[in-house]
Amino acid sequence: MYSLTKQLGEKKKPGGLKWRIFIQFIMAGLIIFLFLGGLYYYDVKKENVSAFLKQSQVVVDRYEKKLQAFYRDEMEILLSYYTLAGNDMPEAVVSLLEQNSHYLSSFLLDASGKVLYASDPLIIGYNYAGKDVFKKAFLSGEPFTLTRFHHTERRLAIDLVIPIYRESGSPSYVAVHQLNPAWLVEKLSEEYIDAEGEILMFNEDGIIFLDILNNHCFPSGEDSLTARLPSLKDYGFSLSHLQEWQGGPRSFQNNDYLVTYQKMEGDLGFIADRMSLSVIGEHFRNVISFMSLGALLGILLFGFLGIVVARRTMKPIYELSDQVVEALKGKRKFVETAPSSELSIFVQAFNRSWQDNLQVQQDLQRLTDEYEKVFNGTQDALFLLEVTDDGEFYFLRNNLALEKKTGILLKNNEKKTPRQLLGPDLGNQVEQNYRACVRKGEPLSYEETLSLPAGKRTWVTTLTPIFREDRVHFLVGSSQDITERKEVEESLRLSEERYRLLVDNATEAIGVIQDGVLKYANPMTVQLLGYSEEKLLSTSVLDFVHPEDRESVLQNLGKSLSGEGGSIRAYHRLITRSNEIKWAEISGVAVEWENRPAVLSFVNDITERKKNQEKLEYLSLHDALTGLYNRTFFDEEMNRLTNSREYPVTVISADLDGLKLINDTMGHVRGDELIKACALVLQKSLRSSDILARIGGDEFAALLPRCEHSTGELIARRIRYRANLHNAEFSGLPLSISVGLATAEEETISLKETYKKADDRMYRGKLSRRSIVRSHTVDILLNALNKRDFIGEGHGQRVSGFCLKLGEKLGISVAQLIDLALLAQVHDLGLVGVPDNIIFKRTPFTAEEWEIIKQHPEKGHRIAVSSPDLAEIAGLILAHHEWWDGSGYPQGLKGDEIPLLCRILAIADAFDVMTSDRPYRKAISEEEGREELKRCAGTQFDPALVKLFLQD
Numbered sequence: 001m002y003s004l005t006k007q008l009g010e011k012k013k014p015g016g017l018k019w020r021i022f023i024q025f026i027m028a029g030l031i032i033f034l035f036l037g038g039l040y041y042y043d044v045k046k047e048n049v050s051a052f053l054k055q056s057q058v059v060v061d062r063y064e065k066k067l068q069a070f071y072r073d074e075m076e077i078l079l080s081y082y083t084l085a086g087n088d089m090p091e092a093v094v095s096l097l098e099q100n101s102h103y104l105s106s107f108l109l110d111a112s113g114k115v116l117y118a119s120d121p122l123i124i125g126y127n128y129a130g131k132d133v134f135k136k137a138f139l140s141g142e143p144f145t146l147t148r149f150h151h152t153e154r155r156l157a158i159d160l161v162i163p164i165y166r167e168s169g170s171p172s173y174v175a176v177h178q179l180n181p182a183w184l185v186e187k188l189s190e191e192y193i194d195a196e197g198e199i200l201m202f203n204e205d206g207i208i209f210l211d212i213l214n215n216h217c218f219p220s221g222e223d224s225l226t227a228r229l230p231s232l233k234d235y236g237f238s239l240s241h242l243q244e245w246q247g248g249p250r251s252f253q254n255n256d257y258l259v260t261y262q263k264m265e266g267d268l269g270f271i272a273d274r275m276s277l278s279v280i281g282e283h284f285r286n287v288i289s290f291m292s293l294g295a296l297l298g299i300l301l302f303g304f305l306g307i308v309v310a311r312r313t314m315k316p317i318y319e320l321s322d323q324v325v326e327a328l329k330g331k332r333k334f335v336e337t338a339p340s341s342e343l344s345i346f347v348q349a350f351n352r353s354w355q356d357n358l359q360v361q362q363d364l365q366r367l368t369d370e371y372e373k374v375f376n377g378t379q380d381a382l383f384l385l386e387v388t389d390d391g392e393f394y395f396l397r398n399n400l401a402l403e404k405k406t407g408i409l410l411k412n413n414e415k416k417t418p419r420q421l422l423g424p425d426l427g428n429q430v431e432q433n434y435r436a437c438v439r440k441g442e443p444l445s446y447e448e449t450l451s452l453p454a455g456k457r458t459w460v461t462t463l464t465p466i467f468r469e470d471r472v473h474f475l476v477g478s479s480q481d482i483t484e485r486k487e488v489e490e491s492l493r494l495s496e497e498r499y500r501l502l503v504d505n506a507t508e509a510i511g512v513i514q515d516g517v518l519k520y521a522n523p524m525t526v527q528l529l530g531y532s533e534e535k536l537l538s539t540s541v542l543d544f545v546h547p548e549d550r551e552s553v554l555q556n557l558g559k560s561l562s563g564e565g566g567s568i569r570a571y572h573r574l575i576t577r578s579n580e581i582k583w584a585e586i587s588g589v590a591v592e593w594e595n596r597p598a599v600l601s602f603v604n605d606i607t608e609r610k611k612n613q614e615k616l617e618y619l620s621l622h623d624a625l626t627g628l629y630n631r632t633f634f635d636e637e638m639n640r641l642t643n644s645r646e647y648p649v650t651v652i653s654a655d656l657d658g659l660k661l662i663n664d665t666m667g668h669v670r671g672d673e674l675i676k677a678c679a680l681v682l683q684k685s686l687r688s689s690d691i692l693a694r695i696g697g698d699e700f701a702a703l704l705p706r707c708e709h710s711t712g713e714l715i716a717r718r719i720r721y722r723a724n725l726h727n728a729e730f731s732g733l734p735l736s737i738s739v740g741l742a743t744a745e746e747e748t749i750s751l752k753e754t755y756k757k758a759d760d761r762m763y764r765g766k767l768s769r770r771s772i773v774r775s776h777t778v779d780i781l782l783n784a785l786n787k788r789d790f791i792g793e794g795h796g797q798r799v800s801g802f803c804l805k806l807g808e809k810l811g812i813s814v815a816q817l818i819d820l821a822l823l824a825q826v827h828d829l830g831l832v833g834v835p836d837n838i839i840f841k842r843t844p845f846t847a848e849e850w851e852i853i854k855q856h857p858e859k860g861h862r863i864a865v866s867s868p869d870l871a872e873i874a875g876l877i878l879a880h881h882e883w884w885d886g887s888g889y890p891q892g893l894k895g896d897e898i899p900l901l902c903r904i905l906a907i908a909d910a911f912d913v914m915t916s917d918r919p920y921r922k923a924i925s926e927e928e929g930r931e932e933l934k935r936c937a938g939t940q941f942d943p944a945l946v947k948l949f950l951q952d
Helices: 002-009 016-085 089-099 132-140 181-190 277-328 344-377 400-406 418-422 424-440 483-504 523-529 547-562 607-621 631-641 659-666 668-685 709-729 751-768 770-791 795-810 814-826 829-833 847-853 856-865 871-878 900-914 926-936 943-950
Strands: 103-110 115-118 144-150 155-164 173-179 198-202 208-211 250-253 257-263 270-276 381-387 393-398 444-452 455-467 472-481 509-514 517-521 568-575 581-593 596-605 649-656 691-694 699-704 737-744
Touching (some): 016 181, 016 198, 016 257, 016 270, 132 144, 381 400, 381 424, 418 424, 547 596, 607 631, 631 691, 631 699, 649 668, 649 751, 699 751, 795 900, 795 943, 829 856, 900 926, 926 943
Antiparallel strands (some): 257 270, 381 393, 455 472, 509 517, 581 596
16 A cells, blocks of 8 residues: 555646546447447347358259259159160260260170270270279179260360170170260259359369359360369368268368368268358448447547546545655654545554554664675675666675685775676676576576686585566575685596596497396497496396397307407397397497406497498399399299299290380480380289399290299280279370290200290281381370470461461472471471470570480481371471571481471461570560561571562
């Protein structure tokens, strides 16, 4: 009470309190009415959201039922149709596809999974026996619907799968029809059910593929292959909602949208109703008006109350504060007011507090005298520091012990910083600990050695922070002189180090073994085994030895103890705490330990040396790229199996087709990927007992012990089958393997001759398939070129148009026009072998990069020669960068030596490149491009053709 009254009396302008009361009342009213408005807003919003969610759950459920009804009706129509079709199943599928435009594609499988008919002729004959669609149809025997999304073709597929029965108990055929998603959207739109939001369908990954109310199917249009599909993530929804689905309609929302969704039966994905919260927000305008009016009323009402309260309370407070000021100055002993005054109780309390304060001051003086006796009577050095707001430290007090032991008289140096008193170096040293104590905000003890006027001494200092208003204002320090104790400890430490220095710092593990237990272990032993020293010294040494080596370790310990043969050296395996097995070179010698026999052991970790030896042995017998055996191991195994009991022995020779073309055009990195894929296919096709080796760059061979010729043929077919599976899964690079085999039925038949026979058969098969393999490889490279054409955003199409226009002006033949159009599309085929970091570079090319780019005509020529479809224009591809003046590349042709079609292409290609954006520069205008053609006529281009090209 006294302190509160004292503060009130020291106020010079208490009238400021009136305005604070007035403002606080206004703020209280504003907050109360805004809070009431917020509650009303939240209640209205909650009711509107709840109404939408209830309605949308009904809508989603109805749409899902409609969708299932469409599927059931379509299934019944198909079942009736196939029942009437009888045995003419392929014809029935053809007729059905022609009569129903809402099927995108159809195909028919027989009981073995083979495709009998397909709307896409490329898959006729393909076997679906291993596909989930075929397995499910034959296992269940019931029609079902499957929704799939083709990531490669960027389209939705809705499969109607119909098992068709004839006489047997299992299906004789399986018919698969893909519904057109656009047709399905149209049908659902005709069955429109009243809904406020948008009806969507999406898969488990959140990809949206149907928008029913807007009659839209994703993807659509010419750009569907490159367009990014909309996803729930685009609207800020987490896909974890889909993972938590437990059945029935569910709802969730974020700051922008509400979504009600339900998973459809089978594998059909989800159907949902989505609504923007901005639509619901239109109902809240009245709420905003209510909140604004409430805020205004709160300001007016509570402002009036604040004025009334301020006037009634401030006048008696002014009079009382004047008396408090006089009492504090000693002019008045008591503060007085009328007995009936509302402040009389407050005045009485102040008078009692004033008398109590006088008594407290007397008690404080007595305690201060006692403190001085204790402070200066202790033998520890004590001191008091002030901590300022800016982080400085000032000495305020110290006791006599500090002056005696340090030689510093602080009486004449009060209010100085440590740097001012002790110098900058020593002052900064002691201040570091002071700052650490302030940061921690708790007592801090530390050891320090200081050079002071009384000499160099070592201290143990404890700092205690004193807080005031949540900040450290003072530090109380207590220092004990431990110099003599430290000197004794240092002497003992140095003495012990003389005996342990060599052992503790040894690079090998050293220990003393007595009665089968370690009695001493140096730090390297702890590091080697990973156990604590306590564990090592309380466990049998055999527990750290591999079980297979324990017997030999025991024998060696016995020999060492008996002194037999002097020092014993052996190689054993140790087991660390992490169960890692380490090889160690161990030697031991007999010693005395505490007057009893023991073995002094020396252990060196040779694990890395053993690993390197094993690695060298592995590399000597294995191929580094594939991990298969190499030619050396294959020859050794062939010699081992010769005349053995493993006959009959089948030898398989396999060769990777098209590797040289891939290496020459796309680089050896892609070629190595193809080699590893080939090795994996061969490994999966062979038996575990068979020996497979890579014996050359693209050559593989296998020895199959106890394998008859018929079994070998089955394995060869398995290799071809797995190669086809690989190509179906990884379409980027074609994998084609030529296989030949031969069998040695008896021991008298040479395995080397058998291998030669298998190799000859492989090469004969390879020659018969060479054109097919090369054509397939070239098709893959052409596809890669088309994917890169977005560099020029349709560069090939535009150049083809320019070429045909100029060719027609020249009047060349139709056959030449056809070759010219093809040349315009594939003239840059060799660029598939140029790295992406060069093709997509945004800065000008360096000289080295230009040299790489200038190789693409030759690479394109090599690719075209390998393709029957491109062989006729291979020479044109080689010459399409020759210049009229002979300064082009790669052959340096000039003038009429350059083929006419190449001269036409050069003009069209250059004009399109100049007038189109490139990664490293912006396009120029067509007029600037025409001027550039004129400037280069006669040097780069045929001048007559340039003149004809520029004519309107």
